[in-house]
Amino acid sequence: MARTDFGPPHYSTLIPDIIKENYGKWLYHEQIRPGVLKHVSETGAELYTVRVGSPRLASIDFIREICEIADKYSKGHLRFTSRHNIEFLLDDQELVEPLLQELAQRGLPVGGTGHSVSNIVHTQGWVHCHSSATDASGLVKSLMDGLYDYFVENKLPNMVRIAVACCLNMCGAVHCSDIAIVGIHRKPPRIDHEKVSKVSEIPSVIQSCPTGAIKPNPKLKSVDVNPDKCMYCGNCYTVCPAMPIADPENDGVAIFVGGKVSNARTAPKFSRLAIPYLPNNPPRWTETVEAVKHLLEVYAKNALPGERYGEWIERIGWERFFKLTGLPFTEKHIDDFIFAPTTFRTTTQFNW
């Protein structure tokens, strides 16, 4: 038997020499141009980072291609970012321009730093997940094609972090993103009464429901779902495969805005509902791409320099957010889940 529990390779064996020599000694950094950072150390050493967008779902050919680039320009070292970008780490300024040229030639976009849209963090979608309400890779590809200029340029008031989750499980930090796109269902699960008790434990299925919509059905050794209480989270399906909820006609995406994780200036925030539903429209998800572009453009036009999406909305108020974006405000925007009262207005201070 192979050895086990030996852990990941130690980072010290994988970092380039310039980082080894200046580890913990970095003094400051600047953005030379979008996608290119210069870090300067107390020792005077200069490190150049070139950030490149990736499709995240990559073939080994792609990995070998970026290895080839890293061998040529960054002494066989590279890293990935928490947003699926690739970073080449150069200790020689002379090599930055040739690297940029080569990346352009290979069609690899450089950007994602500063006041930009960085690569979209996303989940598996139809490519590899069983509970997805939408695809993630195709949606993200379509979005990044549409937002390409915002990746390679710094045209926004501040950074905009976009994330896609293909279902409400939200693998990843989708719920605290400037713009969050979430795959949703809109109808209760269908129950295969024959199979329920064979593929799951009924008490676990009942307990899995956040709204108490699932009741036992002892006659059929199964469960029933109260359609008035179900809000289609799909958690029961995760516990019980005999309760499929995927629905080609009714599944789609919702868009939330104004979240962030950074503590800079204002506290981290949850993203909040802007658009309750847009249809799944593969392969290009045109409505969703247009909606996100619109949300981005209204922010870019109206926010003050340095304001994050949620900070802008907080300053102008949600009333004006809906006015400026032209999005309808509906009953769907008023919370009726567990912490709903914390979102109700308890002051006469509001805008018209």
Place this chain on the structure above:
Amino acid sequence: MANEEQKTPLLDQLEEGRWPSFVKEIKKAAAKNKKAEALLGQLELSYTEKKVHWKHGGIVGVKGYGGGVIGRYSDLPEQFPDAAEFHTIRVNQPAGWFYTTEALRKLCDIWEKYGSGLTNFHGTTGDAILLGIDTDKLQACFDELAEAGFDLGGSGSDLRTPSCCVGPARCEFACFDTLDVCHEITMEFQNELHRPMWPYKFKIKIAGCPNDCVASIARADLSVIGTWRDAIRVDQEEVRAYVESGFDIQGMVVDKCPKKAVKFNAETREIFIDNETCTRCMHCINEMPKALRVGKEGGATLLIGAKAPIVKSAFMSWVIIPFMEMKPPYTELKDFVRTITDWWDENGKTRERIGETIYRLGMPKFLRDTGIKPVPQMVTAPRANPYYFWYPEEVK
């Protein structure tokens, strides 16, 4: 082995456009690998039908491990026999996601031999993901990965693979060594990482400063976020250089300070920071990294409980330990992880994240049981109601 009959008109449209195309990636793999080719076909069908075609994961794995491999089966095995089994291997990534090309090529060679040739760099939890392998090849694939120095990450109800920001490797904001903490914690809890034994998943994310580039406050059951206890370091020479460069210190820094703790003297062109009022949000440092630095007395704030909405709402992590020194061998942190996970293991229900357990039973009980002292940093405000418990030892 391009299959003449397999047409993918919908996916083909995603080869267009300026952003790198995952469809091109699948096609590259499909040219050499039947599993990748089958995936392409099944995905095209999903695009046609607007419906996923993967079944619930079954139990698969390698010897000695309970997690790290996720079973994935097609619900159309007759139509796509090569995708009938399409399991995921989670490979524990090196701290900070640094690689040598030698290490990456080793991964590619192994994956070429056993799997579909498709990967995620990386999954949202942090692992390098190998996407699509048959059950009977899992053990041999892992054996070779192990030989090459790559261990598995977490899956199921276990410690999920910890991840961290780039930290002191390339960031002047790092208040402690995030990579070292990430690696040490990963090594310390190998058993918890590889053998699901808890009520549900448990994520640890480690960020070097309050900018939180790994989104730990939103998604980690234990968020470790760098901060400092002393004063922000100011280089007045560099402040003047910013002024001379035309940078609007008043507008971009002073006016935006959330606590109004920054004063700028336009005459002497100096900055003064009231460090007692400052809440270390990073804004001024982010704006003027050449002139301002995080304090020297670095450490971390420990926060607990973040999670996405499933089941009963999303939480962000709550401050539990306002400041912990992060000095090797990180005994205090390791003990803390044991204390809280033991408590959760005792008190949590199945599929209940630690934040939900604390919410259900109450923060006071959690603090009492774990022996953590209540401090004002834990709350934005004290409670507004008189409904609190007294214990027998507190009354006559």
